[in-house]
Amino acid sequence: GQQVMQIPQYQHVQEGEDFTTYCNSSTTLSNIQWYKQRPGGHPVFLIQLVKSGEVKKQKRLTFQFGEAKKNSSLHITATQTTDVGTYFCAGPEKGNTPLVFGKGTRLSVIA
């Protein structure tokens, strides 16, 4: 079945440093989604990418969808303590649901 892998599993950064997490699917995705889960919280939808090669920005966050629609990345510029949490990518196999989630990247930001 479809597998979604994320690296790194953990990342500790100094406040102000950049951060990137990578997501790779074993199959082509119809779309890729990113969610953020704060410690003790629940996953919250951040963004969805649909088109091959698509790039979207949300303030300091930049999301990319690969040309083959099998990989994606999330880059945070100049991290802040409010960025702390676990970032999950998720995607449905092409034409199918449900979502398959990656294992997530847990980001710690040291002030």
Next chain:
Amino acid sequence: SAVISQKPSRDICQRGTSLTIQCQVDSQVTMMFWYRQQPGQSLTLIATANQGSEATYESGFVIDKFPISRPNLTFSTLTVSNMSPEDSSIYLCSVERGQETQYFGPGTRLLVL
């Protein structure tokens, strides 16, 4: 946006007992989903609950262990039956927010002793 509530928010249960988790949405939705998130892990879909039909269970999850009800378009329950410590997890319900993306409820944190 959808507002989702879950009850209970957390519970501590004895092994061998059962717990029913409720999920209430403030608008009518076709599909509701139940996920499990074990400590420090990712989200694993247990089942999809459609109103008026049997829930669809993912591989590794069975109705006898996780019976689900979906009596109307705004409500669902998940029961964790005959619990063991391995069932200690966060249980999350979610609904589609459009284009296959999802809103998640606040979760139910379950500890089985």
